[in-house]
Amino acid sequence: MKKLLSLMLALALCLSAMIVPALAESDLAVAVVVAGTLGDRGFYDSSVEGLNQLVGDHGVASKVFECKEDASLYESSLYDAADTCNVVIAVGWQFWDYLATACAEYPEVKFIFIDNGLDGVGDNLMSIIYAQNEGSFLVGYIAAKLSKTGKIGVVGGEDAATINDFIVGYEAGAKYANPDVVVERQYAQTYEDPAKGKECALALYDGGCDIVFAVAGKTGEGVFEAAAETGNYAIGVDSDQKYINPDVILCSMVKQVGKSIYDVVADLDGKYQPGKIWTADMETGYIDVAYGTDDMVQQVSPELKAEVEALKAKIISGEIEVPTALN
Numbered sequence: 001m002k003k004l005l006s007l008m009l010a011l012a013l014c015l016s017a018m019i020v021p022a023l024a025e026s027d028l029a030v031a032v033v034v035a036g037t038l039g040d041r042g043f044y045d046s047s048v049e050g051l052n053q054l055v056g057d058h059g060v061a062s063k064v065f066e067c068k069e070d071a072s073l074y075e076s077s078l079y080d081a082a083d084t085c086n087v088v089i090a091v092g093w094q095f096w097d098y099l100a101t102a103c104a105e106y107p108e109v110k111f112i113f114i115d116n117g118l119d120g121v122g123d124n125l126m127s128i129i130y131a132q133n134e135g136s137f138l139v140g141y142i143a144a145k146l147s148k149t150g151k152i153g154v155v156g157g158e159d160a161a162t163i164n165d166f167i168v169g170y171e172a173g174a175k176y177a178n179p180d181v182v183v184e185r186q187y188a189q190t191y192e193d194p195a196k197g198k199e200c201a202l203a204l205y206d207g208g209c210d211i212v213f214a215v216a217g218k219t220g221e222g223v224f225e226a227a228a229e230t231g232n233y234a235i236g237v238d239s240d241q242k243y244i245n246p247d248v249i250l251c252s253m254v255k256q257v258g259k260s261i262y263d264v265v266a267d268l269d270g271k272y273q274p275g276k277i278w279t280a281d282m283e284t285g286y287i288d289v290a291y292g293t294d295d296m297v298q299q300v301s302p303e304l305k306a307e308v309e310a311l312k313a314k315i316i317s318g319e320i321e322v323p324t325a326l327n
Contacts, residue, residue, distance in 0.1 A: 029061035030054060030265055031081035035074065035092030036191050037066050040218040042238035043257060047091045047114060050258030054265055061085070067094070069192055074098050082106040087268075089114060089261055093162060099125060110272060112264065114257060115162060117277035126273050128260055129326070131281035132162070133169030134315050135253040136213070137322045138289045138308050139235050140173030142251055143211040144181040145304055146233070151182040153204035155223050157191040157216035164325035166215045166237070166253070172323050176311075184209060188219045197222030205230045211250065213237070224248060233299065242292030249292075250299050256286040283316045 032051045034044040054060045065081055067073040075098040081088045082102060090099060091114040103111055103122040110124055117127040143152045154170055156163040171183045184207065186200035197219035201212050205226060212227065213235040214220030220237060227234040227248040236242060236252030260280050264271045280286035289308060291300055300308075314320040 028058075028087060028265075029063070029085040030087040030089065031063040031065060031085040032089045032091060032261075033065040033067065033077050033081050033095070035067050035069060035094035036217060037068050038064070040191070040220075041241060041244065042220070042236070043115075043217055043255070044091060046239050046256070046258040047089065047261055048258070050261035050265075051089075053258070053262050058266060060265075067092075069094075069190075075102070078102045079105070082109045082111075086110065087112070087265055089265075091115065091257070093160065110268065110274070112261070112272075114261070119277065120275070123274045125275070126264070127277040128264070129277060129279050130255050130257075130260075131279060131287050131322075131324075132253065132255050133165045133172075133322045133324045133326075134282040135255065135287040135289060136166045136169030136215075137173035137176070137315065137320075138311060139213060139251055139253045140170035140175075140183075141177045141311060142173075142289070142300055142304065142308065143170070143213065143235060144174035144177035145307075146250065146299065147178075147181065147211055149208050149210045150178070150180060151184065151208045152211045152213075153184045153186065153201070153207075153209035154213040155197055155200045155204070155216050155220065156185060156187045157219055158189055159187045161325050161327075163187075163215055166213070168323045168325050170213055173311075176320075188216050191217030191219050193219050194222035194225065198226045201226035201234070202230070205232050211235065213253075240290035240292060242290070242296055246292055246296040251292075252290045254288045254290045256280070256288075260286050282312060288312075 032047050051062050055062050065077040067077050074094050087110045089112045093116045100121045103125050113127040117129045174181045188196045188200050201223040204212050211233045214223035215237050223234050224245050233250050236249050238255045241252045242249045
């Protein structure tokens with residue numbers, strides 16, 4: 001019996017030695033390189049939240065690089081990250097011109113391009129793009145349903161394809177709710193300046209808009225300030241931002257950048273697809289609409305939330321095809 005127990009114990013020890021964590025600090029170092037700066041409580045912060053979860057759950061080593069919208073830092077930051085990490089996540093369209101060279105220079109490093117898709121760039125780059133137009137359709141529907149003036153607006157960080165993908169979805173959802181609704185837009189030409197966002201939003205509110213969608217990173221915080229000062233409403237973006245000011249933020253278009261990063265890196269053998277462009281859409285669960293927590297004031301009624309859920313099902317099934325500004 002003792003011999004049998006000893007044999008079983010030895011076998012168990014052998015098996016336990018074979019069962020190692022999928023990610024270990026000694027095996028994996030992950031860098032997130034953001035084109036702008038942290039503190040936007042949305043897009044960039046979400047990417048780092050995904051990285052921090054990887055650290056907490058799997059003990060990976062981590063580094064974060066902020067480029068602060070300084071074009072001279074985009075390429076050098078990618079290289080600095082690749083020098084010390086074996087997974088590099090580039091967050092922002094600004095890295096478009098530099099990733100091909102970086103991938104060639106560091107063939108052993110796994111690169112992930114967030115929010116843009118690059119084809120044919122070696123076998124060590126995966127791109128993740130997001131169907132933000134689908135989630136924007138839902139918040140556009142909400143805005144048109146709740147607007148008392150029949151006029152709503154949007155502040156974009158810049159006149160670019162990804163931002164316009166939000167906007168065309170927002171407009172389509174609004175028109176689906178009310179064909180007569182007027183949708184106006186302003187471009188701040190920056191993602192880092194709340195004062196400029198406030199200026200743009202005030203122009204929209206002064207022009208009769210009573211709800212404005214903020215699609216401008218940190219600049220969008222100025223939209224929330226303008227909404228509070230004028231007694232109007234706003235809609236958040238990328239993360240559930242209602243907590244910033246529950247009294248004026250109706251809901252948020254959620255784009256789960258952090259979760260997509262976490263899911264791919266936590267399962268590199270299964271989910272990392274070099275050479276591929278992966279679309280995180282509403283069907284995958286990475287795109288949605290959020291209303292804050294139950295203890296926050298809820299301007300969106302349960303009935304309207306139910307309508308939104310029905311629309312979501314129609315988008316997932318293909319019954320509703322949301323227009324896009326992406327190729």
